[in-house]
Amino acid sequence: MTAEERKVIFASSLGTVFEWYDFYLYGSLAAIIAKQFFAGLDAGSAFIFALLAFAAGFIVRPFGAIFFGRLGDMIGRKYTFLVTILIMGLSTFIVGILPTYASIGVAAPVILIVLRLLQGLALGGEYGGAATYVAEHAPHGKRGAYTAWIQTTATLGLFLSLLVILGTRTWTGEDDFAAWGWRIPFIVSIALLAISVWIRLSMNESPAFKKMKEEGKTSKAPLKESFGQWRNLKIVILALIGLTAGQAVVWYTGQFYALFFLTQALKVDGATANLLIAASLVIGTPFFLVFGSLSDRIGRKPIIMLGCLLGALTYFPVFKMLTEAANPDLAKAQATSQVIVAADPAECSFQFNPTGTKKFTSTCDIAKQKLAGASVSYDNQETPGQPAVIKVGTTEIKVAVSAEDVAAAKAAAEQKLADLKAAPTPDEKAIAAATAGLKAVSDEKTAKDAVLTSKLKAALKAAGYPEKADPAKMNKGLIVAILVYLVILVTMVYGPIAAMLVEMFPTRIRYTSMSLPYHIGNGWFGGLLPTTAFAIVAQTGNMYNGLWYPIIIAAATFVIGMLFVRETKDVDIYAGD
Known part of the structure; x- marks a missing residue:
C-alpha cells in the first residue's frame, strides 16, 4: 500500500468515523435530550418524540443518497463528500449550543428535528462518497481489503461517542452532565470537523472520475440514468433486496438489537450490557478487514450470503443461549x-x-x-x-x-x-x-x-422470575462469546459490501446508484429494526418473536442473492464508462 493510498483510506475513514460519532451522540443522549427539548410533554411522550427525532435521521438517509449521489456523479467525489461532512459537523455543533425548550419554547424541538434531518441527509451522501472514493483509488484485486476500512467506521464512531460521553460524565458528575455537560460532546465535535475538512481538502479527486471527466463522459442526468433505465434500475433493486436489506438486518441485530435484548428482555443493567457489547466489538471489529480481504480472493457474494444464512438459521438458538448465560434464573422460570x-x-x-x-x-x-x-x-x-x-x-x-x-x-x-x-x-x-x-x-x-x-x-x-439479572450468576465469558459470534456475522455481511456495491455500477452513475439501495437497506430495513421487533414482541408476548423480522429478511436476501446477484470481484470498474 502506497503512502497516497494510506492517506486516502485514512482521510475517508476518519471523516466517516466522525459522521457516525455525530449520529450516535444523539441516540446515546436521547433521554437527556428528551428532557431538554421536549419538556412541554409528559416524560413518556417526551422520550418517544426524542426517539422519533432520532429515527428521522434514518428515514431521510435515502433522500440524502439521491441528492448527494447526483452531485458526486456530476461534480466529483471529493467535493461532494466534503460538503456532507460540513453539513453533518455544523449540525452537530449547533445542537451543542441550541437553546432548550425552557428558553425558546416550541422552536427548540423544531430546530432540533431540522438538524437531525440535515444529519440524516448528510450521512446519506457520506457513505457512498467514501466507499466510491476508496474503491476507485484501490488497485484491482484489493478493493475488498481497502474498502473494508470504511466498514469499521460505524463501530469506531459508536465507540468514540460512548468514550467522550463517559469521559464528560466522569468529569462533570451526573447532575451537571444532565444540566449542561451533555452539550460538551456536541461542541468538541467542531475540532474533529476542522481536522477532517483540512485532511479532505488536501486530497485529490479519484482517478476513475478524473479519467471519465477528461474523456467528457460524466453523466448529465445521473438520476435518470440510474433509475429511469431498466437495465440499471433492476441492478439497483437487486442490490437492495439481494444484498443490503439482509446485510442491514444482520448488522443491526448484532450491534443494536443484542444490546436492547440484554437490557430490556434479560434485565441486565445498562453499564454491564454496554461493557459486554464493547468487549465483543473490540474482539470482532478486525474481522471487517479479514472478510474484506478474503472477498478479494474467494468473492464477495459467498461471504455475504453465508452471513445472511447463518443469521437466519441461528438467531433463535443463539438468543436463547444468551438468555441462559445472562439471566439463568429467567431461563429456568420460563421453562418451569x-x-x-x-x-x-x-x-x-x-x-x-x-x-x-x-x-x-x-x-x-x-x-x-x-x-x-x-x-x-x-x-x-x-x-x-x-x-x-x-x-x-x-x-x-x-x-x-x-x-x-x-x-x-x-x-x-x-x-x-x-x-x-x-x-x-x-x-x-x-x-x-x-x-x-x-x-x-x-x-x-x-x-x-x-x-x-x-x-x-x-x-x-x-415462580422464580427475577426482577433483574443477577451479576453473580452471569456467565460473562459465554455472553461475550455469543456477542462476538453475532458481531462476526456483522463483519461477514458488511466487510465486503462496499466493494461489491461499487463494482455493480458504472463510474458515471456509481455514486448515485450504489448510495440509494445502501441507505434504503440500512436506513429503513435496518434502522427501523428495533421498532419493528418491539412491535412484534409487544403484540405476541414472546420476547424471541422479534427475531422473526431479521430472520425473514436475511433469508429472503439469501435466496434472491443466490439466484439473481452475480459475483463482482473480477469486474473492471473502468469498463463501460
Whole structure:
C-alpha cells in the first residue's frame, strides 16, 4: 500500500468515523435530550418524540443518497463528500449550543428535528462518497481489503461517542452532565470537523472520475440514468433486496438489537450490557478487514450470503443461549412456570403505541401491558366472553380487581406499616416504602392498578422470575462469546459490501446508484429494526418473536442473492464508462 493510498483510506475513514460519532451522540443522549427539548410533554411522550427525532435521521438517509449521489456523479467525489461532512459537523455543533425548550419554547424541538434531518441527509451522501472514493483509488484485486476500512467506521464512531460521553460524565458528575455537560460532546465535535475538512481538502479527486471527466463522459442526468433505465434500475433493486436489506438486518441485530435484548428482555443493567457489547466489538471489529480481504480472493457474494444464512438459521438458538448465560434464573422460570394471558380475543388490541396517545383499558390489554412492563414473556390463550386472567405457573390472577381485593390490600398495607413502626429499631426506608404502598392502594385512581401490580409481582417472584439479572450468576465469558459470534456475522455481511456495491455500477452513475439501495437497506430495513421487533414482541408476548423480522429478511436476501446477484470481484470498474 502506497503512502497516497494510506492517506486516502485514512482521510475517508476518519471523516466517516466522525459522521457516525455525530449520529450516535444523539441516540446515546436521547433521554437527556428528551428532557431538554421536549419538556412541554409528559416524560413518556417526551422520550418517544426524542426517539422519533432520532429515527428521522434514518428515514431521510435515502433522500440524502439521491441528492448527494447526483452531485458526486456530476461534480466529483471529493467535493461532494466534503460538503456532507460540513453539513453533518455544523449540525452537530449547533445542537451543542441550541437553546432548550425552557428558553425558546416550541422552536427548540423544531430546530432540533431540522438538524437531525440535515444529519440524516448528510450521512446519506457520506457513505457512498467514501466507499466510491476508496474503491476507485484501490488497485484491482484489493478493493475488498481497502474498502473494508470504511466498514469499521460505524463501530469506531459508536465507540468514540460512548468514550467522550463517559469521559464528560466522569468529569462533570451526573447532575451537571444532565444540566449542561451533555452539550460538551456536541461542541468538541467542531475540532474533529476542522481536522477532517483540512485532511479532505488536501486530497485529490479519484482517478476513475478524473479519467471519465477528461474523456467528457460524466453523466448529465445521473438520476435518470440510474433509475429511469431498466437495465440499471433492476441492478439497483437487486442490490437492495439481494444484498443490503439482509446485510442491514444482520448488522443491526448484532450491534443494536443484542444490546436492547440484554437490557430490556434479560434485565441486565445498562453499564454491564454496554461493557459486554464493547468487549465483543473490540474482539470482532478486525474481522471487517479479514472478510474484506478474503472477498478479494474467494468473492464477495459467498461471504455475504453465508452471513445472511447463518443469521437466519441461528438467531433463535443463539438468543436463547444468551438468555441462559445472562439471566439463568429467567431461563429456568420460563421453562418451569409458563406465563399465559387467557382472554377474549375481541378485547385484545394491537399493543404497539409509539406516540403514547392510545389508552389500553380492556382487561386483556391491561394484562399485556403489565407483563410487557415487567419484561415477562407470555403465551396467549383464547377464552371468549371471559375477562382476562394472568396465569403464572399454577397461580391465577384476575385482571379485573374487585372492591373486596382493594379493601383487603389496604388492610394488609396498614398492618404492615403499623408493624414496621412498632419494631424495636424502625427501618426508615422500609417505612417510607410501606407508606407509599398504602397511599397507592388508598387512592381511588391508583388502587386497582396497585393491587394488580402487587399480586403479579408476588406471583412472578414465587415462580422464580427475577426482577433483574443477577451479576453473580452471569456467565460473562459465554455472553461475550455469543456477542462476538453475532458481531462476526456483522463483519461477514458488511466487510465486503462496499466493494461489491461499487463494482455493480458504472463510474458515471456509481455514486448515485450504489448510495440509494445502501441507505434504503440500512436506513429503513435496518434502522427501523428495533421498532419493528418491539412491535412484534409487544403484540405476541414472546420476547424471541422479534427475531422473526431479521430472520425473514436475511433469508429472503439469501435466496434472491443466490439466484439473481452475480459475483463482482473480477469486474473492471473502468469498463463501460
